[in-house]
Amino acid sequence: MHGDLLQRIKKNDRIDEEEGRFYFRQLIEALTYLKSISIAHRDIKCENVLLDNCDNVKLSDFGFARFMNADEVSHTFCGSRAYVAPELLRSCPYNGFLADIWSAGILLYVMVTGFMPYDDRNITKMLEKQLQHRITFPRRRNLSVEVKELIYSMVHPEPLKRRPYHEVILSTWLADTKYELRSEPFSQKSD
Numbered sequence: 001m002h003g004d005l006l007q008r009i010k011k012n013d014r015i016d017e018e019e020g021r022f023y024f025r026q027l028i029e030a031l032t033y034l035k036s037i038s039i040a041h042r043d044i045k046c047e048n049v050l051l052d053n054c055d056n057v058k059l060s061d062f063g064f065a066r067f068m069n070a071d072e073v074s075h076t077f078c079g080s081r082a083y084v085a086p087e088l089l090r091s092c093p094y095n096g097f098l099a100d101i102w103s104a105g106i107l108l109y110v111m112v113t114g115f116m117p118y119d120d121r122n123i124t125k126m127l128e129k130q131l132q133h134r135i136t137f138p139r140r141r142n143l144s145v146e147v148k149e150l151i152y153s154m155v156h157p158e159p160l161k162r163r164p165y166h167e168v169i170l171s172t173w174l175a176d177t178k179y180e181l182r183s184e185p186f187s188q189k190s191d
Contacts, residue, residue, distance in 0.1 A: 004046065005046040008051060013114050015111045025174055031100055034059075039066070040066060040100055043064040044083060070095075082106070086102075089123060089130075101163065102155055104168075105150075105153075105162075108150065109151050
């Protein structure tokens with residue numbers, strides 16, 4: 001293994017959008033598969049996305065995962081508060097699949113910016129920003145409009161308004177990124 005996504009982000013300050021598309025497409029395919037077999041992960045975060053020797057995504061840590069029907073709700077707080085959806089922070093019953101979409105959106109933000117979108121040291125302020133659907137992007141990162149729109153659509157405070165996985169794959173940011181696995185060992189670009 002080549003470590004996890006957070007280690008890669010820290011090493012490179014962030015992951016550029018081109019490489020980010022590859023990783024994110026693999027993550028969304030993994031989450032789509034889990035949903036197809038009725039499993040909600042419930043702890044999506046950079047540290048739980050491992051990279052193999054060929055730099056393919058391997059989703060890990062299924063300690064909070066559970067079988068769920070599509071319309072079933074959970075009451076258990078799971079995950080890392082910087083990544084969890086606002087309904088969990090408010091101790092409301094939640095749909096694990098819709099909570100995973102939120103967390104994947106946060107992960108995408110962290111991946112392409114190198115920063116967390118919300119300061120989780122003050123949960124009240126963080127929740128207030130989330131519920132107002134406010135998210136700011138660092139100007140110095142010069143991100144595409146397409147990735148910003150995708151993130152914004154995934155971190156909607158109303159769970160049913162979050163962009164589902166099949167629409168994430170069809171988004172303008174990700175649509176031209178085919179799903180594939182690398183079979184050759186990956187070598188980091190040197191600066």
